[in-house]
Amino acid sequence: MKTKKQNADFLHVGEKLLAWYRTHGRDLPFRSTKDPYKIWICEIIFQQTRIEQGLNHYHNFINRFPDVETLANVDTDEVLLYWKGLGYYSRALNLHKAAQQIMENYQGTFPEKYDDILQLKGVGKYTAAAISSICFGAKIPAVDGNFYRVLSRVFADDFDVSNSKAFQYFSELALLIMPEKQAGPFNEAMMDLGSEICKPRNPKCEICPLNKDCLAFNLGKIQDFPVKSKKVKPQDLELTYYFVEFGDSFLIKQRKEDFIWKKLYEFPIEISESFSKYVVSMKTVLHKLTHKNVTIHIYKVNLPTKKLLNDFAKEHDYTITNLEDSHQKSFPKPLENYLKNID
Numbered sequence: 001m002k003t004k005k006q007n008a009d010f011l012h013v014g015e016k017l018l019a020w021y022r023t024h025g026r027d028l029p030f031r032s033t034k035d036p037y038k039i040w041i042c043e044i045i046f047q048q049t050r051i052e053q054g055l056n057h058y059h060n061f062i063n064r065f066p067d068v069e070t071l072a073n074v075d076t077d078e079v080l081l082y083w084k085g086l087g088y089y090s091r092a093l094n095l096h097k098a099a100q101q102i103m104e105n106y107q108g109t110f111p112e113k114y115d116d117i118l119q120l121k122g123v124g125k126y127t128a129a130a131i132s133s134i135c136f137g138a139k140i141p142a143v144d145g146n147f148y149r150v151l152s153r154v155f156a157d158d159f160d161v162s163n164s165k166a167f168q169y170f171s172e173l174a175l176l177i178m179p180e181k182q183a184g185p186f187n188e189a190m191m192d193l194g195s196e197i198c199k200p201r202n203p204k205c206e207i208c209p210l211n212k213d214c215l216a217f218n219l220g221k222i223q224d225f226p227v228k229s230k231k232v233k234p235q236d237l238e239l240t241y242y243f244v245e246f247g248d249s250f251l252i253k254q255r256k257e258d259f260i261w262k263k264l265y266e267f268p269i270e271i272s273e274s275f276s277k278y279v280v281s282m283k284t285v286l287h288k289l290t291h292k293n294v295t296i297h298i299y300k301v302n303l304p305t306k307k308l309l310n311d312f313a314k315e316h317d318y319t320i321t322n323l324e325d326s327h328q329k330s331f332p333k334p335l336e337n338y339l340k341n342i343d
Contacts, residue, residue, distance in 0.1 A: 068103065142191075161228050193210075
């Protein structure tokens with residue numbers, strides 16, 4: 001259902017939202033700061049991680065890397081280590097590179113302009129808008145899935161959220177209800193309303209502060225919105241690893257910055273034909289990535305001598321490690337779980 005939004009005054013909807021937020025907004029540690037570095041870190045962490053799961057990771061990361069300069073000057077491995085448990089490790093790599101960008105291009109001072117923030121590695125329109133509005137007061141909606149859901153329901157708007165123009169469309173829609181000089185609180189309020197009240201399934205419409213203004217609710221069509229027609233079919237991917245060991249030592253190598261699991265450590269992906277007779281077991285693991293269903297076969301190879309391990313490591317540029325030392329490295333989740341359950 002389309003509405004004549006351009007001729008109407010919807011600011012009272014935003015005012016209701018802000019009134020609700022002042023009383024019911026989540027008490028989160030990063031809500032008390034306008035430091036763009038901390039807002040940036042929290043936005044990246046919580047993109048793919050629920051807040052209750054990621055808070056400890058956020059505190060640990062900020063304690064170890066309290067500012068841009070500290071983050072920019074450490075080794076990549078240490079950044080990945082402090083990202084351990086959050087998954088989507090490309091986010092950590094991008095944070096590291098972006099911190100180096102800030103040091104090189106802005107002398108260590110976090111950029112204030114939306115367009116400059118958008119140029120940082122790994123920063124998209126949503127993150128740039130969140131930082132710009134919360135820290136610098138820019139009147140830019142931080143449009144994400146919460147915005148799509150809330151706005152499409154409030155206006156009973158059937159614009160397809162998978163459309164390439166959805167971000168711009170819903171940004172303009174959000175500006176219709178965004179009160180002046182309240183962009184930061186408005187964006188945070190929309191995040192909270194979308195995550196706590198206007199949920200994808202079983203929304204709490206009866207306690208929603210916008211229910212009297214919500215067309216979808218009043219038409220009894222909440223579950224019809226948002227409209228999303230385009231679905232990406234996941235690809236099947238099959239990988240094989242060899243856990244090559246002697247005693248308590250085994251082989252690993254750091255992945256390059258291509259394909260999946262960039263810069264994480266992994267086991268050998270192939271072995272010498274002569275090693276086949278030393279295979280003692282095989283485990284198959286199923287793992288889901290964004291748009292990928294991954295099947296992983298892990299063969300355990302128990303070598304009879306240390307010399308065989310050393311020679312193979314030297315010839316193929318593998319690192320020899322053990323369980324204790326491996327805790328200081330970051331592995332893809334399936335391989336990390338394999339190490340936790342190793343015999």
